[in-house]
Amino acid sequence: MIVSESRVVLGSDEGVILVEGGVGEPWSGSTLLAVQEEGAVEEEGSDVWILTGDQWGPFEVVARVLDSAPGEPEEAWQDVAEVSLESASGFYVTELVSQDVGTVIDLAPGIYRVRVSARGRSAEADLDEDGEVVERGGEEPPEHYLLEIWAAPPTAPVDLRETSSLAQERRAGPPAVPVLPExxxxxxxxxxxxxxxxxxxxxxxxxxxxxxxxxxxxxxxxxxxxxxxxxxxxxxxxxxxxxxxxxxxxxxxxxxxxxxxxxxxxxxxxxxxxxxxxxxxxxxxxxxxxxxxxxxxxxxxxxxxxxxxxxxxxxxxxxxxxxxxxxxxxxxxxxxxxxxxxxxxxxxxxxxxxxxxxxxxxxxxxxxx
The missing domain is CATH 3.30.530.20 (START domain)
Known part of the structure; x- marks a missing residue:
């Protein structure tokens, strides 16, 4: 059951949506999430980075507090990952650099499981079939993110799904440099x-x-x-x-x-x-x-x-x-x-x-x- 829900549309200078306010074990085992060793500007905490496809956005972010663990992620979500975080008062979801726009998630002190689901993270997001740059924006943000948060004992981070073209490209690594006589x-x-x-x-x-x-x-x-x-x-x-x-x-x-x-x-x-x-x-x-x-x-x-x-x-x-x-x-x-x-x-x-x-x-x- 959904206890609370908020929505925000963010831009970014660095291709990162930031989740502040938690403490967790550093982790970099996902193309979608990364738990940093410390907070920004040496603040206490472990910033969670949600790694977007486009550098600039806009990105739609929906944050939900749940009273229990959700079921399997819906098929529409292409990339899904979970981490456990301890929080004293909740989380703030914002952009990595300016942090002047965001959404506050109020929570009682405790340990929470945070699942992030994403769709629209495309390796070809900025180009059309002719290789022309596509202007992003409009009424519908091209990338969507869902944060689901519920109280739960700490468990290891897990990558549940990676099916977007971006995730697959990042897993594959950069293409081999062609061997050219020049x-x-x-x-x-x-x-x-x-x-x-x-x-x-x-x-x-x-x-x-x-x-x-x-x-x-x-x-x-x-x-x-x-x-x-x-x-x-x-x-x-x-x-x-x-x-x-x-x-x-x-x-x-x-x-x-x-x-x-x-x-x-x-x-x-x-x-x-x-x-x-x-x-x-x-x-x-x-x-x-x-x-x-x-x-x-x-x-x-x-x-x-x-x-x-x-x-x-x-x-x-x-x-x-x-x-x-x-x-x-x-x-x-x-x-x-x-x-x-x-x-x-x-x-x-x-x-x-x-x-x-x-x-x-x-x-x-x-x-x-």
Missing amino acids: AADGLAASRRIGRDVDGAPGARTLSGEVGELTVSGRARGSRRKRFRWLNGPISLAPHTSSWMFMSGNDWQQVGAATYGAAHEDHPDQLAGSRGLLRDVLIEEVRPARRVRTWAWLVPPPGTAGAPPEQCTPLFESDSTIVTTYDESKDAGGDPWTTIVVRHAGLPVEWLDDMHAWWTYQLALVASYD
């Missing part, structure tokens, strides 16, 4: 550029003279499908997860910036181990043309790294990248896309290396369906 030269080139950015031993002295390069490649499929690639500092599958981070949920809008960074052991060192790449979208004509600027940013001397606002440009002027997509059909009527990248405003000492790096990127585009 990879060795492309990644070696990025390491040389990164060494220059870091000012590491062996770094080249840059003359200040700039030039430009043009690289082209051909990939199977329509240009609408291929247009979503090459849309950020390091935008391709082998490097996206550990390289790119966004400045906000407007990152695909004209004038918005994204930033890329890599650790020193990352295979792609295009910004060095300390620096950042700033990408600003200048013009976009889908699915034919995209214009962006790139700036290499470096942190203050003597620091291992810094956020964008504390970094300074390595060069006086940003470089400019114009990417065009032209579609044609082969003899069998199947579509192919020719992608041309023109990168101007680069140090002349980097032209050969950047040519190798872009050649690798275009080979990667062609290798993915």
Whole structure:
């Protein structure tokens, strides 16, 4: 029986819905739930993270307090997990960063079982069948979450169900990096550029003279499908997860910036181990043309790294990248896309290396369906 119920629609900056107010054993055995070792900002407790599919939302969250354990989760719920938490006064369900919107679940002190059920966590949530970005929102939030809470003795956390495409993708792990003949030269080139950015031993002295390069490649499929690639500092599958981070949920809008960074052991060192790449979208004509600027940013001397606002440009002027997509059909009527990248405003000492790096990127585009 339902004792109480509340509903809230949340956004998120980090793809996390936060459940505060409980203490439990740290756990990371689910693609849906993670019990943290401590609360945010060193508060007492063990924050529970509900891991969403989309980074931004909106997410519908319904929280129910029950007088006894529920039965089997309904089939509509794709992912389901449970944990036990001790609470002194109840829980607060909110967004990870701002925490200014949420729902309060009042409870007597005690130990509770918390079941989280989810549907709509999709690995393809932001793309349509042509690879076009789908604007999220509208009257119906695309992701739904149900929290069911009841008093119960502590038991081990359990993953009851993982059937969403997102859960299955995360369980499978990242796709294997394709073995491409262009990879060795492309990644070696990025390491040389990164060494220059870091000012590491062996770094080249840059003359200040700039030039430009043009690289082209051909990939199977329509240009609408291929247009979503090459849309950020390091935008391709082998490097996206550990390289790119966004400045906000407007990152695909004209004038918005994204930033890329890599650790020193990352295979792609295009910004060095300390620096950042700033990408600003200048013009976009889908699915034919995209214009962006790139700036290499470096942190203050003597620091291992810094956020964008504390970094300074390595060069006086940003470089400019114009990417065009032209579609044609082969003899069998199947579509192919020719992608041309023109990168101007680069140090002349980097032209050969950047040519190798872009050649690798275009080979990667062609290798993915």
